[in-house]
Amino acid sequence: MTEAEVFSAVEELARNARAASYKLSQLGTDQKNAILRAMAAELRARTAEIVAANALDIAAGEEKDLSKPMLDRLRLDAGKVEAIAKGIDQVVDLPDPVGQVMEKWTRPNGMHIHQTRVPIGTIGIIYESRPNVTSDAAVLCFKTGNATILRGGSEAFHSNTAIAAALQAGGETEGLPAHSIQLIPFTDRSSVSALCKMDKWLDLIIPRGGKGLIETVVSQARMPVIKHYDGICHLFVDAAADLDMSIKLAVNSKTQKTGVCNALETLLVHSAVAATHLPAIAEVLVEKGVEIRGCERTRQIIDAIPATEEDWETEYLDLILSVKIVDSLQEAIDHINTHGSHHTDSIVTGDQAAADAFLSGCDSACVFHNVSTRLADGEEFGFGAEIGISTDKLHARGPMGLRELTSYQYRVRGNGQAKW
Amino acid sequence: MTEAEVFSAVEELARNARAASYKLSQLGTDQKNAILRAMAAELRARTAEIVAANALDIAAGEEKDLSKPMLDRLRLDAGKVEAIAKGIDQVVDLPDPVGQVMEKWTRPNGMHIHQTRVPIGTIGIIYESRPNVTSDAAVLCFKTGNATILRGGSEAFHSNTAIAAALQAGGETEGLPAHSIQLIPFTDRSSVSALCKMDKWLDLIIPRGGKGLIETVVSQARMPVIKHYDGICHLFVDAAADLDMSIKLAVNSKTQKTGVCNALETLLVHSAVAATHLPAIAEVLVEKGVEIRGCERTRQIIDAIPATEEDWETEYLDLILSVKIVDSLQEAIDHINTHGSHHTDSIVTGDQAAADAFLSGCDSACVFHNVSTRLADGEEFGFGAEIGISTDKLHARGPMGLRELTSYQYRVRGNGQAKW
Structure with missing residues (x-):
């Protein structure tokens, strides 16, 4: 024709x-x-x-x-x-x-x-x-x-x-x-x-x-x-993050299913807890077969392939995770707003004020506190069916x-x- | 530059x-x-x-x-x-x-x-x-x-x-x-x-x-x-339309202000009341200086310039009105959906079932029953301010x-x- x-x-x-x-x-x-x-x-x-x-x-x-x-x-x-x-x-x-x-x-x-x-x-x-x-x-x-x-x-x-x-x-x-x-x-x-x-x-x-x-x-x-173009989802392990919950949510978000838009692609860790939390999280991830690509400071704490700038904007859809250490909640929010895809981003913290600041500061369709990114989904939200997930802001979001x-x-x- | x-x-x-x-x-x-x-x-x-x-x-x-x-x-x-x-x-x-x-x-x-x-x-x-x-x-x-x-x-x-x-x-x-x-x-x-x-x-x-x-x-x-591209707004004078209200709303919709998107551009009249209502409406409109462009059946009842197909899709923004006689409510709805701009369309009728069918049948941002099209406006709706009127259907309408x-x-x- x-x-x-x-x-x-x-x-x-x-x-x-x-x-x-x-x-x-x-x-x-x-x-x-x-x-x-x-x-x-x-x-x-x-x-x-x-x-x-x-x-x-x-x-x-x-x-x-x-x-x-x-x-x-x-x-x-x-x-x-x-x-x-x-x-x-x-x-x-x-x-x-x-x-x-x-x-x-x-x-x-x-x-x-x-x-x-x-x-x-x-x-x-x-x-x-x-x-x-x-x-x-x-x-x-x-x-x-x-x-x-x-x-x-x-x-x-x-x-x-x-x-x-x-x-x-x-x-x-x-x-x-x-x-x-x-x-x-x-x-x-x-x-x-x-x-x-x-x-x-x-x-x-x-x-x-x-x-x-x-x-x-x-x-x-x-x-x-x-x-939605892609899902570059983040989990931020805050200074006040419970260790067990951090492990559980990082592992679930990254490994429960990898080829999906709400899977985790970048883990951000507050420097205050990096020395304690990061090795424990990485251990379980590596056991599950996850390849870790880390920033320089990450690599001083755990074994990791060096992350490039490109890694922060890559949707792996695979058993690969980029990891970055940040010095503040605001740095985490800025990283997410700059490099993320405005899909789903989650904070692990026991600090209510930090959670509120994260939820209102991240410019993402779904912002989670102590919840796996994998739960960003119409079925999980109770919609009964889902025609898709929008990373646009007009008409429908999420x-x-x-x-x-x-x-x-x-x-x-x-x-x-x-x-x- | x-x-x-x-x-x-x-x-x-x-x-x-x-x-x-x-x-x-x-x-x-x-x-x-x-x-x-x-x-x-x-x-x-x-x-x-x-x-x-x-x-x-x-x-x-x-x-x-x-x-x-x-x-x-x-x-x-x-x-x-x-x-x-x-x-x-x-x-x-x-x-x-x-x-x-x-x-x-x-x-x-x-x-x-x-x-x-x-x-x-x-x-x-x-x-x-x-x-x-x-x-x-x-x-x-x-x-x-x-x-x-x-x-x-x-x-x-x-x-x-x-x-x-x-x-x-x-x-x-x-x-x-x-x-x-x-x-x-x-x-x-x-x-x-x-x-x-x-x-x-x-x-x-x-x-x-x-x-x-x-x-x-x-x-x-x-x-x-x-x-919004334009406002080709209609008023439909139904078979059960009160004559005085028909005159009032046609005149207000057309002449209260002409250079605006919610002004009337096409009057549709049910054939059952055309002989009684149309001359009375036209008389007041002509007094107000409105030029009428009518379909053939309109011109058998009142003086009017012959309307062309183009008239049904023209936003005059002026003291000009196209007039068409239709044989049914459905014909009015079809005309509006085909030739209108999905902005604001109004029915004059005392028949509740006809009003409901018109309101749900017209694919327009604002559908009115016994109300002037000029009231399609953020201030009139009580919004306090208006950034504009949307004839799109996504995110914001009207x-x-x-x-x-x-x-x-x-x-x-x-x-x-x-x-x-």
């Missing part, structure tokens, strides 16, 4: 999504839940079909020599399809934020103002290899009354197509409006740029994937984008649940109020 | 703004109010200086043959400087949203989660001729703990410089951090493009001005932008007060919670 053909095909999808969004915004919660149940049922009914479509992607991926982790992320079996369907069941059980009155008040002239949650409208989701995102993202957007355009990775094209078709077909049996969930039906790369220009029809783009993809979307999109997929509208009722 | 020089000068300002923002976020409400009072005092003390600077802009404007309305918007006298200072006094009296706990809850594992309002951080304001925006915008952003970079119109450069200098100098006497309020100290046009690339340092850009300026910012900005200049942060306190 030429770029112009891609553009006009994407525009057609986007225009249709807008039309669908006006129907979606009028659906009640019960009908949306009936549609969701029908989607889950159809996904289960089409398990064999979906697994067969996935086999095509796997075969093509093997031919293209995709890495084993990539193939693992791509692969579906009956159990994974069931897990996707179960995800839908869970979304059925979540409360619907649409229609909630956030605030209401009456003005001296008698106008009654309601600030009411409404769907955002139309959302483009651009994502990479995991085919379950096709369902997870579409279903959360649907529950909140939004129409979606899905642009998955080309390596998962057959899988994504089969999943999206099941959602749409299942949903339609319960009245899902046409074009509510549309997967871009071709793999041309220029469809990403085309989506970014659809600000007339698309209210929001959520890119989920590597930094390159997100950079492309940020530089091209004319509509709002909600994203873990995003259903509420973050809504906008609001001022509904004003009066009896002839005018301006004089 | 070369483009590279402009870029690096703007980057310096942006980096300094980020540093200032970390100090601003730590100021308490009392200190911020003391700073605001000192700003107002300094503005008043420098009245003669500001008016003299303004005279330079006016002289240059006259030489450049700026239109009379533009010169009027540009002109400052002692009274206008006093009005700017009074605006600051009013902001002192507004409650400070920073630090408010929006929600708090405890998880089964004992983590206490607070969702707390915090400043956004750094905000770029790009605006056109009115020099009062320099103070109005900077002061609202300051009250909410944000650092600002101001990029005013070149025709107001001397006035803006004098006002910004007064704010900074006055504020510093009470501890305003350096670089909290920075005006770009040159008029090169490429500073707008440079600001749009500062996503590392700037969290938000708010463009205020004509469509061309906003288009430029939207297409270039890598960070979030809050804007009139934006102080609260819309804040973000939030999840502050989580625990006693060793980890992920297992």
